Amino acid sequence: MGCSQSATIGIQSESEIFPGSTHTSQETIPNRNKRVEKLPALERVSLNNVREHHQRFSLCSPTPGESHQTRIQLQNFDELNHFEYTFINVLLLGESGVGKSTFINAIVNYLKFDTIEQACSGQPIVLMPVSFLLTVGDNFEERIIRFGNEDPNEDHHHPGQSVTQHCRSYVFTIGTRTKIRLIDTPGMGDTRGSDQDNLNMQHILSFINNLSHLNAICILLKPNESRLNVVFRSYFSQLTDFLGENIRNNIIFCFTNTRGTFFTPGNTAPLLKEILGKFSIKNIPFKKSNTFCFDSESFRYLIAIQNGINFDDYQKEEYKESWINSVNESNRFLGYICGALKTYPSDEWKSINHAQFQINQMIRPILETIRNLFRNLILYEEKSSTQLIKLCPSVVAHSSTICIKCNRVPKDYNEFWIYPDDLHTFSNKCLNCRCSRNRHIDINYKLDYELSNNVNKQFIDEIKLKSDQLNQAIFEFGCFFVDTSRTLKTNDLILSFLNQMIEEENQICQLKTNNNLNLILYKQLNQFKEEYEQRQNVSISNKNSINLNKIYILSQNISRIDLIEKQIDVIKQYHRTYMNEQEKQLL
Numbered sequence: 001m002g003c004s005q006s007a008t009i010g011i012q013s014e015s016e017i018f019p020g021s022t023h024t025s026q027e028t029i030p031n032r033n034k035r036v037e038k039l040p041a042l043e044r045v046s047l048n049n050v051r052e053h054h055q056r057f058s059l060c061s062p063t064p065g066e067s068h069q070t071r072i073q074l075q076n077f078d079e080l081n082h083f084e085y086t087f088i089n090v091l092l093l094g095e096s097g098v099g100k101s102t103f104i105n106a107i108v109n110y111l112k113f114d115t116i117e118q119a120c121s122g123q124p125i126v127l128m129p130v131s132f133l134l135t136v137g138d139n140f141e142e143r144i145i146r147f148g149n150e151d152p153n154e155d156h157h158h159p160g161q162s163v164t165q166h167c168r169s170y171v172f173t174i175g176t177r178t179k180i181r182l183i184d185t186p187g188m189g190d191t192r193g194s195d196q197d198n199l200n201m202q203h204i205l206s207f208i209n210n211l212s213h214l215n216a217i218c219i220l221l222k223p224n225e226s227r228l229n230v231v232f233r234s235y236f237s238q239l240t241d242f243l244g245e246n247i248r249n250n251i252i253f254c255f256t257n258t259r260g261t262f263f264t265p266g267n268t269a270p271l272l273k274e275i276l277g278k279f280s281i282k283n284i285p286f287k288k289s290n291t292f293c294f295d296s297e298s299f300r301y302l303i304a305i306q307n308g309i310n311f312d313d314y315q316k317e318e319y320k321e322s323w324i325n326s327v328n329e330s331n332r333f334l335g336y337i338c339g340a341l342k343t344y345p346s347d348e349w350k351s352i353n354h355a356q357f358q359i360n361q362m363i364r365p366i367l368e369t370i371r372n373l374f375r376n377l378i379l380y381e382e383k384s385s386t387q388l389i390k391l392c393p394s395v396v397a398h399s400s401t402i403c404i405k406c407n408r409v410p411k412d413y414n415e416f417w418i419y420p421d422d423l424h425t426f427s428n429k430c431l432n433c434r435c436s437r438n439r440h441i442d443i444n445y446k447l448d449y450e451l452s453n454n455v456n457k458q459f460i461d462e463i464k465l466k467s468d469q470l471n472q473a474i475f476e477f478g479c480f481f482v483d484t485s486r487t488l489k490t491n492d493l494i495l496s497f498l499n500q501m502i503e504e505e506n507q508i509c510q511l512k513t514n515n516n517l518n519l520i521l522y523k524q525l526n527q528f529k530e531e532y533e534q535r536q537n538v539s540i541s542n543k544n545s546i547n548l549n550k551i552y553i554l555s556q557n558i559s560r561i562d563l564i565e566k567q568i569d570v571i572k573q574y575h576r577t578y579m580n581e582q583e584k585q586l587l
C-alpha cells in the first residue's frame, strides 16, 4: 500500500456489521500458547438458564514467538465439555455513536496483545466486523476502514445509525474456568425516536430476564460531553427500576476515547455526578475503582495500519503509549469485574417493574389454562362428557406470530370449536399473508389441543380447584397492576388478552351454527372479565398498599402448577434458543 500520507484519526462515523453464523474456522491453538491467568477467587454461579452455545468462530492465530503473552485463553472445543465455567455477565449500555462495537473488539485485543507491536504483527481478534471513516492527509480525504468480513445483507448506507437493534452477546475465556460474556445492547437515543428507544429498552429487559445473574452493568461514555442525553437518564433509571436498588454496586463506567483527556472522564464527570445525584436510587458509586478509561482510537489505529494507512513517528509513539494505557485499564477492568464485584443473582432482582414483567410472561399461560378449564367444566356439566380437552404447548421459532385479521378455521374438539394457532412468520413483512404488522401478535409458544379420556368426579373437583386458584391469581395480578400503574404507564395486558379471547369466542359463535358450548364459554369469559374489573375498582378505591413479596410468592406458586409449568417451560426454551442464536463464542 503506497499511501504515504499520514493520517489523522478523525473518526466520523461508524457502522457496525454483524457476521452471519457461518464462521467455521477450525484452526486450533497449540497447547504451549495457553497461559493461565490467575484471577481472584470467584463466587460460583451455576448457569441454569442459559444453555451454552459452542459455536466456533473467528479463532485467532497467536503471534509467533510472542504467544506466551496471550492472555485470552484459547480452548480446544473438546475441553469445553469437561469444565464447568463461571460466567461473568457484563451488560454494556451506551448512547448511539459512543462506539460500543469498537469497544468490544478493542478490549478483547487489549487483553490479548500487551503492545501494539504485538498486535500489528499478530492477527487481531474480530469479535464483530466494524467499519469507520477515517480522514487522511492534508486534504482530509475520507477513507472507509474495514475490520472483519462484512455481511453483504447489511445496509451500509447509513453509517452512524445504530445497527445493533437486538442484544447480542460475545463470550471469551479467561484462564481455565472463567468466561466473560459481554452483552451488546441497542444504542440509546435511537435516530428513529423515543418509541424505538422504549422498544429497545423492553428488548434489553426481556434479554437479561433470561440470565441467571448479572455481574456488571457497564455504562459507556465519552469524556468531555457537553450534556448527557435525556434518553440516557430514562434508560438508566428504567434498568435500575427493573433490577432493584441493590444493583448500584454492580454499575461501572467505561470511557471510550480518553487519550485527549489524559485517560480521565474529563468534563463528563461533573455532568454524570449531577445526574446520579438525581436518580431515585441513591449512592451509585462513581469512583476511580469502578471507572475505566480506554482509548478506542489506538485500536482504530491498529486497524488503519492493517488497511495500509501510514502514520508519522509522532503518531506512532502516541498510539503505542495509548495502547499500553488501554491494556492496563483492561486488566484493571477484568480484575474488578471478576474479583471485587459481587455477583447479582436474578432471584435478588426485586422491584415492581420486575414483578410486573414476570406476571406479563405468565398472562397467556394462565388465561389459556383458565379458558380450557372453563371448557372442560362446561363439557362435564352440559354434556356429562367423559372426554376432556388437553392443552399441548410446543416451542416456536423466534419470528412466530398469529394474524388476527386472516381467517382462521375453527376445529371441533368434542363439539367445542377452537381456533388453532396458525403461525405466521414475520420478519420485515409476513411470509404468510399481506396483513400489516399491527395485525400480527407475537407469540412465544404454540398451543395444540387433544382429547383425553380420564374423567371422574375427583378429576372434576381438581379442575374446579385449579380454576379457582388461577382465577384468584388473575384478580390479584389485576389489582397489583392498577395499584402500581401510576409508575407503570403500560396497558393492562391481562384485560387485552381477555378481550382477545372473548372476541375469538364471539367470532366462532357467529361462524358456526352448532355453537352451544362456545356460547356458554363466551358468557362465562364475559362474567370473568366483569369480576376482574370489579375487583380492580375495589382495589383502586381501597388504595391498598403494595405487597411485593406476596406477588412474588403468588407468581411462584402459580408457575409451579403443572398446566402452567408446561407452558412456561416451552417459553423458557424459546428464550434460550434465541439467546444462543445471539451469542458468539471466541474459543
Ligand SMILES: [Zn+2]
Residues within 6 Å of the ligand: 403, 404, 405, 406, 433, 434, 435, 439
Ligand atoms: Zn393476515
Ligand SMILES: [Zn+2]
Residues within 6 Å of the ligand: 403, 424, 425, 430, 431, 432, 433, 434, 435, 440
Ligand atoms: Zn401474516
